[in-house]
Amino acid sequence: YEKINILGIKFSKLTNQQLLQQLTLDLQQKQRRFIVTANPEIVLYARKHPEYASVLRKADLITADGIGIVIGSNLLKNPLPERVTGFDTLKKLLKIAENQQKSVYFLGAKTDVLKAALKNIQQEYPNLPIAGYHDGYFKSADSIAQTIQQQKPDIVLVALGFPKQENFIDQYSIGSHGIWMGVGGSFDVIAG
Numbered sequence: 001y002e003k004i005n006i007l008g009i010k011f012s013k014l015t016n017q018q019l020l021q022q023l024t025l026d027l028q029q030k031q032r033r034f035i036v037t038a039n040p041e042i043v044l045y046a047r048k049h050p051e052y053a054s055v056l057r058k059a060d061l062i063t064a065d066g067i068g069i070v071i072g073s074n075l076l077k078n079p080l081p082e083r084v085t086g087f088d089t090l091k092k093l094l095k096i097a098e099n100q101q102k103s104v105y106f107l108g109a110k111t112d113v114l115k116a117a118l119k120n121i122q123q124e125y126p127n128l129p130i131a132g133y134h135d136g137y138f139k140s141a142d143s144i145a146q147t148i149q150q151q152k153p154d155i156v157l158v159a160l161g162f163p164k165q166e167n168f169i170d171q172y173s174i175g176s177h178g179i180w181m182g183v184g185g186s187f188d189v190i191a192g
């Protein structure tokens, strides 16, 4: 996909539908993917923190999680087609995973929040294969990462907020397959 530079972040020019087609293909081919759904806060943070910007440069796909970014891109000759949010992508990914029997690992949020979110997810996606889960307040990222890798999940949802989640994915997704995506406060929203 074509990349469009907005304030130093290279956004992929794709629609929600194109992203889901791509992720479906990646799941079938067991490709390792690092997906970022970047909101304006992430864009601004990356401008102030070059080390975070360099982590984002390693992402396979960055989407515009904010209408402001899409509107901003309209000032360019080559605008982004639409907003592609982390939350929408997460929900559609769960549906695809349930349909295709791909497993999902859930990392992040407080224990109670995570449990409540998982309960709602199991209700909405009863046949979803859950590879495992852990709250986001762990002592050793190394050992959590090892546990995740042992499960060989097809999808790893990392809800640690930025920049932690992208740093975690950058450091620990290497050498594994699966779609790794930072999902910010999504588990809190799903928990209700």
Ligand code: UDP
Residues within 6 Å of the ligand: 108, 109, 110, 135, 136, 137, 159, 160, 161, 162, 164, 183, 184, 185, 186, 187, 188
């Ligand atoms: N979080 C976590 N571990 C941490 C810090 C944050 O699991 O060390 C979780 C927090 O409980 C919340 C999410 O990460 O579920 C962050 O949500 P927030 O809305 O702050 O993130 P954003 O969407 O702004 O990236």
